[in-house]
Amino acid sequence: MSAETMSVFSPQLSSRFDALTEKYPVKRSALVPMLLYAQDEIGYLSDAAIREIADRLSLTELDVRNVASYYSMLRFKPAGKFNVQVCTNISCMLRGAYEVYERFQHELGIGHKGVTKDGVFSLEEVECIGACCWAPAIQVNYDFHDELTPDHVPGIVAGYRGQANGKAGR
Amino acid sequence: MPRLVSHPDEVKIVTRRFGMGAAEIDKYIELGGYESAKKCLAQGPEWIITEMKASNLRGRGGAGFPTGLKWSFVPKQSAKPKYVLVNGDESEPGTCKDHLIFLHDPHAVIEGTIIAGLAIGAKTGFIYLRGEYRYLLEIMEKAVADAYAKGFLGKNIFGSDTEFQVITQTGAGAYEVGEESALMESLEGKRGVPRIKPPFPAVVGLYGGPTVINNAETIATVPHVIAMGAAAYAAVGSERNGGTRLFGLSGHVARPGVYELPMGYNLKKMIYEVGGGVRGGRKLKAVVPGGSSTPVLLPEEIENLGMDFDQVGKAGSMLGSGGVVVIDDQTCIVEFALRTISFYQHESCGWCIPCREGTDWLKKSLTRFHAGFGTEKDIDNIRYLAENMMGRTFCPLGDAAAMPTLGFVKKFRKEFEDHLNGKPCPFAKHVEMAVV
Numbered sequence: 344m345s346a347e348t349m350s351v352f353s354p355q356l357s358s359r360f361d362a363l364t365e366k367y368p369v370k371r372s373a374l375v376p377m378l379l380y381a382q383d384e385i386g387y388l389s390d391a392a393i394r395e396i397a398d399r400l401s402l403t404e405l406d407v408r409n410v411a412s413y414y415s416m417l418r419f420k421p422a423g424k425f426n427v428q429v430c431t432n433i434s435c436m437l438r439g440a441y442e443v444y445e446r447f448q449h450e451l452g453i454g455h456k457g458v459t460k461d462g463v464f465s466l467e468e469v470e471c472i473g474a475c476c477w478a479p480a481i482q483v484n485y486d487f488h489d490e491l492t493p494d495h496v497p498g499i500v501a502g503y504r505g506q507a508n509g510k511a512g513r
Numbered sequence: 514m515p516r517l518v519s520h521p522d523e524v525k526i527v528t529r530r531f532g533m534g535a536a537e538i539d540k541y542i543e544l545g546g547y548e549s550a551k552k553c554l555a556q557g558p559e560w561i562i563t564e565m566k567a568s569n570l571r572g573r574g575g576a577g578f579p580t581g582l583k584w585s586f587v588p589k590q591s592a593k594p595k596y597v598l599v600n601g602d603e604s605e606p607g608t609c610k611d612h613l614i615f616l617h618d619p620h621a622v623i624e625g626t627i628i629a630g631l632a633i634g635a636k637t638g639f640i641y642l643r644g645e646y647r648y649l650l651e652i653m654e655k656a657v658a659d660a661y662a663k664g665f666l667g668k669n670i671f672g673s674d675t676e677f678q679v680i681t682q683t684g685a686g687a688y689e690v691g692e693e694s695a696l697m698e699s700l701e702g703k704r705g706v707p708r709i710k711p712p713f714p715a716v717v718g719l720y721g722g723p724t725v726i727n728n729a730e731t732i733a734t735v736p737h738v739i740a741m742g743a744a745a746y747a748a749v750g751s752e753r754n755g756g757t758r759l760f761g762l763s764g765h766v767a768r769p770g771v772y773e774l775p776m777g778y779n780l781k782k783m784i785y786e787v788g789g790g791v792r793g794g795r796k797l798k799a800v801v802p803g804g805s806s807t808p809v810l811l812p813e814e815i816e817n818l819g820m821d822f823d824q825v826g827k828a829g830s831m832l833g834s835g836g837v838v839v840i841d842d843q844t845c846i847v848e849f850a851l852r853t854i855s856f857y858q859h860e861s862c863g864w865c866i867p868c869r870e871g872t873d874w875l876k877k878s879l880t881r882f883h884a885g886f887g888t889e890k891d892i893d894n895i896r897y898l899a900e901n902m903m904g905r906t907f908c909p910l911g912d913a914a915a916m917p918t919l920g921f922v923k924k925f926r927k928e929f930e931d932h933l934n935g936k937p938c939p940f941a942k943h944v945e946m947a948v949v
């Protein structure tokens with residue numbers, strides 16, 4: 344595909360998508376990874392991103408939206424630069440996940456699916472993230488933090504805030 | 514970084530290479546890696562399937578179906594290409610074993626996939642990881658690239674005439690995709706809703722071709738079975754339950770972690786000796802033996818319970834994914850049941866009405882109950898709802914939501930009754946307002 348100049352994605356992601364669409368026996372199999380990687384770059388699935396992915400896979404926009412709306416990691420609105428996902432499922436709950444979650448709410452001043460005014464953080468209560476034996480656990484974007492207590496929260500927030508101040512852009 | 518744990522009772526087969534840097538291909542080879550695949554290539558499909566049957570290895574995803582038998586169902590001749598699909602969409606609450614396999618031993622997954630491919634005559638294998646496991650996907654992708662570079666994957670694997678390709682895939686957040694037919698839908702770029710069976714995937718699977726779908730732990734076990742021999746592997750476990758299992762101890766246990774123990778290992782011993790007992794010296798109230806969808810067991814039910822598929826089944830629950838969740842006496846079972854059903858309500862894909870509506874109503878009922886607005890009749894209604902979900906859906910998610918709920922209501926009815934008539938919950942701090 345020679346859409347690179349027109350693409351809403353970076354040249355790197357564009358060529359990655361070119362490779363992805365060749366990778367599978369059926370092109371459409373690239374859809375879910377493409378949606379996730381597009382979101383990683385742009386921060387959410389914008390109308391333009393959905394349009395381009397549909398074009399690249401010869402699908403309708405409706406098809407793409409229909410699939411995207413199924414997966415809980417995909418979103419149609421921007422989240423914070425650092426999306427804090429606190430697991431409160433059973434294994435984490437038993438070891439104090441709600442206390443950790445409440446501390447994040449307090450530190451960030453936002454609730455479930457909220458975004459801080461400066462756009463640096465968003466917060467989500469999520470289902471099991473596969474870290475049950477190291478509970479309670481969270482993910483900030485894709486990074487795991489495990490065996491937490493509420494007292495770890497300010498340090499985690501400060502660490503990511505430092506990163507946000509250090510370099511701009513996603 | 515997930516902490517590795519150890520206990521003298523462990524029999525390290527699948528976890529043998531954990532913590533040894535085996536994610537690097539040269540280290541993996543140094544530790545005997547890829548020898549099993551070479552052996553299988555020399556021996557051929559009949560031999561592999563015979564070995565796998567003799568090993569008594571049963572599916573580690575939860576259903577416990579014999580792996581060798583599953584492979585033997587794939588037709589020898591097929592007009593459409595055959596596929597191997599590795600299920601690493603690990604999402605069952607209480608379960609994090611595949612997390613460690615991908616982290617510490619990604620080549621075991623690749624080698625197992627090659628062997629499965631040789632057994633059924635497939636030229637392509639897919640390794641699907643849940644979307645949250647991005648750092649593990651990157652580890653897997655590097656491992657796959659390294660295996661290609663060595664010539665272990667590609668047109669002529671290990672210098673032979675046999676072709677085998679491996680493709681990694683990411684999900685994007687969906688428990689339901691762990692169900693095998695929904696997994697195929699997702700891999701085909703669709704919503705992860707289940708397909709009706711029959712036809713079974715072994716006959717009509719991915720892209721319409723015969724497909725073997727195995728859990729990541731099952732696949733990672735395969736090279737070890739070949740290396741040590743089926744008889745030796747089977748001898749480690751209990752009757753009809755070959756080998757070891759990666760048990761994930763979590764919740765109120767003193768030393769949580771993933772432990773590799775022989776099939777049939779006593780559950781009480783697992784909690785009190787391997788896991789160091791209940792945290793803070795408290796008393797045990799209940800155990801969820803195999804991930805959140807398995808019915809709860811009481812302390813008196815685990816005394817002589819061996820952890821294998823048959824014994825746990827006989828005790829009225831399931832071995833499931835091997836995620837053992839320990840619950841202490843300071844826990845509100847109604848809250849625990851509510852958190853469990855909230856998960857299933859969130860994850861129900863909405864395809865089948867009994868599951869979509871059932872999980873929703875169960876959540877509403879339990880929310881109201883926990884907030885102190887339940888009535889005596891609600892307890893029976895919860896049972897009635899759950900019983901009517903059982904067996905009435907395309908995939909097992911409906912059952913997975915109904916079974917634990919029934920277990921909680923049957924075994925802890927008294928605790929449900931204690932929540933009647935506006936009485937505040939004796940334990941919980943987190944009482945959501947009932948919006949019904």
